[in-house]
Amino acid sequence: MINTAPLRQFAVVGNPVKHSRSPAIHEQFGRQTGVSLQYTLLESPLDAFTTTVTNFFDAGGWGLNVTVPFKEEAFALCGDGLSDRARLAGAVNTLWMQNGALRGCNTDGVGLLADIARLGVPVQGKRVLLVGAGGAAKGVLFPLLEAGCQVLRIVNRSAHRAHDLSAHTAAQLPQHASRLSGGGLDQAQGEWDIVINATSSSLSGEAPSLVGATYAKGALAYDMMYGPRPTPFMSQALDAGAEFVSDGLGMLVEQAAEAFLIWNGVRPETAPVLSTLRAAMQER
Numbered sequence: 001m002i003n004t005a006p007l008r009q010f011a012v013v014g015n016p017v018k019h020s021r022s023p024a025i026h027e028q029f030g031r032q033t034g035v036s037l038q039y040t041l042l043e044s045p046l047d048a049f050t051t052t053v054t055n056f057f058d059a060g061g062w063g064l065n066v067t068v069p070f071k072e073e074a075f076a077l078c079g080d081g082l083s084d085r086a087r088l089a090g091a092v093n094t095l096w097m098q099n100g101a102l103r104g105c106n107t108d109g110v111g112l113l114a115d116i117a118r119l120g121v122p123v124q125g126k127r128v129l130l131v132g133a134g135g136a137a138k139g140v141l142f143p144l145l146e147a148g149c150q151v152l153r154i155v156n157r158s159a160h161r162a163h164d165l166s167a168h169t170a171a172q173l174p175q176h177a178s179r180l181s182g183g184g185l186d187q188a189q190g191e192w193d194i195v196i197n198a199t200s201s202s203l204s205g206e207a208p209s210l211v212g213a214t215y216a217k218g219a220l221a222y223d224m225m226y227g228p229r230p231t232p233f234m235s236q237a238l239d240a241g242a243e244f245v246s247d248g249l250g251m252l253v254e255q256a257a258e259a260f261l262i263w264n265g266v267r268p269e270t271a272p273v274l275s276t277l278r279a280a281m282q283e284r
């Protein structure tokens with residue numbers, strides 16, 4: 001049967017945005033689920049994010065992903081239309097219209113948790129070190145706490161940002177306060193079950209210097225960055241005794257699947273899309 005449903009228009013808005021893999025992911029999700037869609041790249045001027053979003057939805061756009069550096073602006077734009085996940089993260093990566101009002105969610109945390117589950121590592125009862133205090137770290141804090149980690153320490157190059165993030169989260173979620181702490185990279189000492197690199201250090205070819213951090217038996221080191229080769233953080237972690245290492249390509253696909261579900265009401269299969277993406281990345 002010929003599908004005559006109108007094409008749903010999606011885009012990822014960012015600056016820069018040209019390297020985004022989101023169009024390739026969502027086009028595969030669309031083929032898999034029978035949703036007719038077009039997914040494009042939308043580079044917004046840095047000072048015109050609101051106009052870019054408004055124009056997109058006024059022209060009939062169905063859904064937008066938001067990437068660097070606009071996740072916090074997207075949060076501010078949603079007003080009362082924030083999901084709980086977005087409110088707790090303080091950042092939005094998924095936008096849509098509902099009953100004429102802009103809605104926003106953050107799917108990064110769900111994406112990370114789904115990918116860690118795919119890797120077969122339970123978070124419940126684990127000691128977790130989260131490196132970084134930017135938008136990506138904010139997005140995954142609440143889901144990690146909710147998943148029942150025993151301890152969650154945030155460390156960051158600028159120590160005050162980790163302190164602030166830890167204090168802000170503890171104030172919002174007092175039931176989790178006793179498991180949370182924050183400090184500089186020199187506060188990373190301890191034996192960890194899961195270490196997550198939520199910094200962009202790999203962009204400059206380096207790994208954060210985690211003073212005194214060691215890996216427990218069966219530990220996972222997870223870098224949110226991804227690429228054709230192991231990142232500097234992954235190499236550092238293997239040298240330091242981590243048993244499992246992973247980059248963040250799986251998280252990228254999982255957060256996209258969650259956005260697709262919000263927009264289209266159907267959850268796509270992620271495994272085949274991840275395999276295709278990985279193969280394409282390694283061919284380059």
Ligand code: NDP
Pocket residue numbers: 068108111131132133134135136137156157158161198199200201204206207208209224225226248249251252253255
């Ligand atoms: P932000 O710009 O908001 O934050 C960057 C963070 O990295 C800050 O904590 C910053 O520390 C730290 N940092 C930067 N350079 C270094 C360095 N050389 N050494 C130590 N720390 C450093 O970025 P995001 O939080 O949005 O993104 C972080 C990373 O996560 C990016 O690489 C992004 O691509 C990735 N990401 C991956 C996703 C996925 O689906 N796989 C989803 C979202 C993000 P300071 O505060 O001191 O500046």
